[in-house]
Amino acid sequence: MEAVSQFIQNIPLDLLLIQTVNGIVTGMILALVASGLTLIFGIMDVVNFAHGELFMMGAYLGVLVMATTGSFWLALIIATLMIAILGAALQILTLRPLIGRDPLNTILVTFGLSLILQNFALWEYGPVPRKLPEPITAHFNLFYLQYPWYRIVIAALSAAIIGGFWLYLKYGKFGIWIRATTQDRVMAQAMGIPVPWVYTGVFALGAAMAAASGVLFGPLGSINHTMGLDWVLKAFIVVVVGGMGNLGGSIAAAIFISLLEAYASIWVSPAQAVIVSFIVLILTLLFRPTGLFVATPK
Amino acid sequence: MSAAADISTEPLVRVEDVHTYYGKSHILHGVSLHVGPGEVVGLLGRNGVGKSTTLKTIMGLVQPSHGTVMLDGNAISGLPPHKLAGLGIGYVPEDRRIFRLLTVMENLRVGFDRGGVTEEKRRALLDKAFMYFPRLAERRNQAGGTLSGGEQQMLAIARAMMLEPKIILLDEPTEGLMPRMVSQIRQIIEVLHKEGVAILLVEQNVPLTLEVSQRIYIMEKGSVRHHCAASEIKVDDPVIKQYLGV
Numbered sequence: 001m002e003a004v005s006q007f008i009q010n011i012p013l014d015l016l017l018i019q020t021v022n023g024i025v026t027g028m029i030l031a032l033v034a035s036g037l038t039l040i041f042g043i044m045d046v047v048n049f050a051h052g053e054l055f056m057m058g059a060y061l062g063v064l065v066m067a068t069t070g071s072f073w074l075a076l077i078i079a080t081l082m083i084a085i086l087g088a089a090l091q092i093l094t095l096r097p098l099i100g101r102d103p104l105n106t107i108l109v110t111f112g113l114s115l116i117l118q119n120f121a122l123w124e125y126g127p128v129p130r131k132l133p134e135p136i137t138a139h140f141n142l143f144y145l146q147y148p149w150y151r152i153v154i155a156a157l158s159a160a161i162i163g164g165f166w167l168y169l170k171y172g173k174f175g176i177w178i179r180a181t182t183q184d185r186v187m188a189q190a191m192g193i194p195v196p197w198v199y200t201g202v203f204a205l206g207a208a209m210a211a212a213s214g215v216l217f218g219p220l221g222s223i224n225h226t227m228g229l230d231w232v233l234k235a236f237i238v239v240v241v242g243g244m245g246n247l248g249g250s251i252a253a254a255i256f257i258s259l260l261e262a263y264a265s266i267w268v269s270p271a272q273a274v275i276v277s278f279i280v281l282i283l284t285l286l287f288r289p290t291g292l293f294v295a296t297p298k
Numbered sequence: 299m300s301a302a303a304d305i306s307t308e309p310l311v312r313v314e315d316v317h318t319y320y321g322k323s324h325i326l327h328g329v330s331l332h333v334g335p336g337e338v339v340g341l342l343g344r345n346g347v348g349k350s351t352t353l354k355t356i357m358g359l360v361q362p363s364h365g366t367v368m369l370d371g372n373a374i375s376g377l378p379p380h381k382l383a384g385l386g387i388g389y390v391p392e393d394r395r396i397f398r399l400l401t402v403m404e405n406l407r408v409g410f411d412r413g414g415v416t417e418e419k420r421r422a423l424l425d426k427a428f429m430y431f432p433r434l435a436e437r438r439n440q441a442g443g444t445l446s447g448g449e450q451q452m453l454a455i456a457r458a459m460m461l462e463p464k465i466i467l468l469d470e471p472t473e474g475l476m477p478r479m480v481s482q483i484r485q486i487i488e489v490l491h492k493e494g495v496a497i498l499l500v501e502q503n504v505p506l507t508l509e510v511s512q513r514i515y516i517m518e519k520g521s522v523r524h525h526c527a528a529s530e531i532k533v534d535d536p537v538i539k540q541y542l543g544v
Contacts, residue, residue: 079505119309127381137431173407173411175407176400176404176407176411177408179397179399179400179404180397180400180404180408183397183398183400184395184397186359186379186395187389187391187395187397188377188397188408189359189379189380189383190359190380190383190389190391191380191383191409191457191458191461192380192383192384192408192409192412192461193380193391193408195380196378263410293318
């Protein structure tokens with residue numbers, strides 16, 4: 001008992017604060033990954049198992065563009081655009097023919113795509129992990145830590161991308177098409193909205209968001225052909241906890257779960273802290289299966 | 299205005315011997331009808347005789363297994379609905395199908411915000427909708443799902459008008475509405491007619507249909523059984539009793 005209270009007393013406030021910053025940074029990248037996933041699910045009813053691989057391909061393309069141009073920001077933009085085009089092509093070739101079929105078909109297709117992309121990356125780039133250098137190397141003092149500015153920039157950029165996307169959904173012509181299609185795809189068609197192309201556009205947008213997060217995250221870890229797996233698993237948890245297809249809920253859940261994991265890793269190793277997200281997932285499924293952050297179940 | 303006069307010129311919409319299935323159930327058994335440019339045509343019949351399915355078939359929402367649908371003399375069966383909307387077919391479904399989470403303005407924008415429509419034209423379309431339906435102007439920033447049934451019906455019609463259609467397929471617009479709303483719907487049908495928009499009107503309200511239509515078709519069991527000028531028939535006509543009497 002004595003030891004436990006001693007342990008708790010020994011948690012310094014600064015550590016909690018550092019973990020809060022860490023949690024928010026990871027949460028924002030996760031939110032960006034999950035937004036793409038939840039968008040594709042919410043509008044197309046497609047559970048995209050290849051989302052993590054689009055994230056991974058984005059990171060690899062980032063490495064390639066970075067190597068040729070030397071500019072991280074150019075790499076971010078080009079990789080995002082290229083993966084958006086890849087996403088559109090994949091949707092047209094594999095998912096469009098399946099519109100109106102059993103959802104199981106789309107699960108199989110996207111799972112198949114994920115295997116193909118993963119093994120393509122292994123074949124093309126080899127098993128040795130790549131690195132993306134941090135574009136901003138400056139640090140600032142956070143208590144006893146030299147905290148990299150780049151992490152703050154990631155969080156801000158992710159927030160900006162999600163915010164920009166939200167504004168686009170709210171006010172853009174294509175955004176209104178997307179929302180109309182989500183609510184009533186038959187009537188959307190009858191009002192002249194080219195629904196098959198809306199689906200393609202949405203898939204491309206989701207892929208672009210995955211790629212952008214892949215490049216942004218690149219400098220924080222190593223880039224390899226399986227890097228998408230961890231992220232997509234966590235993104236799936238976020239999407240379920242936030243309420244399937246609910247953009248705001250996914251963002252809230254991403255930050256919530258990342259913060260919980262960050263705090264948990266004060267006590268246990270980061271690898272063990274992952275358990276927290278599964279506990280949240282199980283509790284959500286048991287007690288609020290429509291999602292933690294859904295005001296009223298649809 | 300006689301029933302025969304319109305047939306001599308090419309009708310705007312011609313449905314010829316259309317058979318439609320939902321899965322295995324045979325819904326339309328060879329429906330043929332036509333609507334001339336600017337003409338209001340009533341489609342009467344009891345529930346479940348295939349009136350709505352006829353409209354859906356014209357709109358491309360249901361594909362006929364046999365027969366053709368022509369618009370301006372061109373076969374349009376097989377085209378996706380969004381193309382047909384672009385070609386000038388407006389659709390106001392029975393259950394209105396307002397985009398519930400979109401505001402009134404956004405619902406309308408789905409229609410007028412398309413290629414080739416100038417800013418000026420958009421303004422004009424919107425002004426017209428708000429002139430005919432001042433209630434919608436008041437509620438322009440409200441979500442479509444929060445409107446009353448009558449307001450939703452107005453929005454559904456206004457939304458279809460934003461496409462500047464040549465013909466509007468109007469499916470039971472007065473269903474479940476108060477008498478005051480019904481007379482508003484009647485007025486708007488008359489206004490659209492004056493503007494030269496053709497209307498294919500599916501209704502249960504026989505007096506209203508006879509009043510606003512030039513011609514009527516009566517359907518039973520998935521096919522057209524009677525066709526005449528609206529002026530030739532009265533509400534208490536034996537034909538009406540036979541096909542529509544309860």
